[in-house]
Amino acid sequence: MTSLNEKTCxxxxxxxxPLPMDEKIQLKDQLDPRWSFTNDKKRLSLELACDKFNQPMAIANEIAKVADEQWHHPDLFISFGKLKVDLWTHKIDDLVESDFIFASKIDQILKSHKL
Structure with missing residues (x-):
């Protein structure tokens, strides 16, 4: 079975x-446990606390690079020592497999930052 990180958006x-809820849960279980569904279950969300002021910006820049490569663009919110990522497929206002693929790519970025 191909891992999410090996797939392309x-x-x-x-x-x-949109994916049925059981598939959303199955795919989310393959991600870092810090990912959560929003209340309406139509988006994935991740909130990070960082030790350094510039760390959220550095991570966001890496995410932006992968987003352009994958043609899949999350919403990123940066504040002092914090980064929030929201993922969903805008055109259907819900989740498809590509959202989980991209989340797994973000997980790899976080591992490289030891987060």
């Missing part, structure tokens, strides 16, 4: 049905 487009 499908560019954001409409016409895909």
């Amino acid at each position: 499908i560019p954001c487009q409409g016409g895909f049905p």
